[in-house]
Amino acid sequence: EPEVTQTPSHQVTQMGQEVILRCVPISNHLYFYWYRQILGQKVEFLVSFYNNEISEKSEIFDDQFSVERPDGSNFTLKIRSTKLEDSAMYFCASSVTDTSYEQYFGPGTRLTVT
Amino acid sequence: AQSVTQLGSHVSVSEGALVLLRCNYSSSVPPYLFWYVQYPNQGLQLLLKYTSAATLVKGINGFEAEFKKSETSFHLTKPSAHMSDAAEYFCAVSDLEGAQKLVFGQGTRLTINP
Numbered sequence: 001e002p003e004v005t006q007t008p009s010h011q012v013t014q015m016g017q018e019v020i021l022r023c024v025p026i027s028n029h030l031y032f033y034w035y036r037q038i039l040g041q042k043v044e045f046l047v048s049f050y051n052n053e054i055s056e057k058s059e060i061f062d063d064q065f066s067v068e069r070p071d072g073s074n075f076t077l078k079i080r081s082t083k084l085e086d087s088a089m090y091f092c093a094s095s096v097t098d099t100s101y102e103q104y105f106g107p108g109t110r111l112t113v114t
Numbered sequence: 115a116q117s118v119t120q121l122g123s124h125v126s127v128s129e130g131a132l133v134l135l136r137c138n139y140s141s142s143v144p145p146y147l148f149w150y151v152q153y154p155n156q157g158l159q160l161l162l163k164y165t166s167a168a169t170l171v172k173g174i175n176g177f178e179a180e181f182k183k184s185e186t187s188f189h190l191t192k193p194s195a196h197m198s199d200a201a202e203y204f205c206a207v208s209d210l211e212g213a214q215k216l217v218f219g220q221g222t223r224l225t226i227n228p
Contacts, residue, residue: 033215035218042221043206043216043221045217048215058215101163105157105158106157107156
């Protein structure tokens, strides 16, 4: 069964460093999303992406964050200058269309900022 | 704005007993509602979804949920718990107006006692 994959599973970085989290969505999906879950808190929406542009973003998704689909398969989340409060589990998801309302999630990348 | 409240961050039941996980939502438009399950070190897996068809929705692994508009609830049930049901369960809501993001509850950790 097709699945969303994410790499790395765990990333440790120092405050102020740039990180890139990678995702490979399911191949025929058209919509892509990033969510995050700070330890002990809710899963929060960050951004959705369609047709090579952001379709919606949350207040969390400030200028330090960016997303890109650099080729036909990868979908990346970049954090330009990490802060301690960026430590969280980051989930990538994809769906076929916005009306299917069924998002498939990857296993997540645990980001630890020290 | 949409929101989801899951009553009880931890629920513990005996094997073979009824599982009831509570979810109440707030939405200004007819909602789409979801239950996701997260097993340790894995991503979020869709259990079931309500998309304005039948109010009683059956999902995987013997789970079902009933949409009750008058109570703004979407509680998850399973008649007989199995040890393999131990996991974290998330209720989520999405709206019909093209915004694809999911808004999650805080999650309920289900423990099954032998």
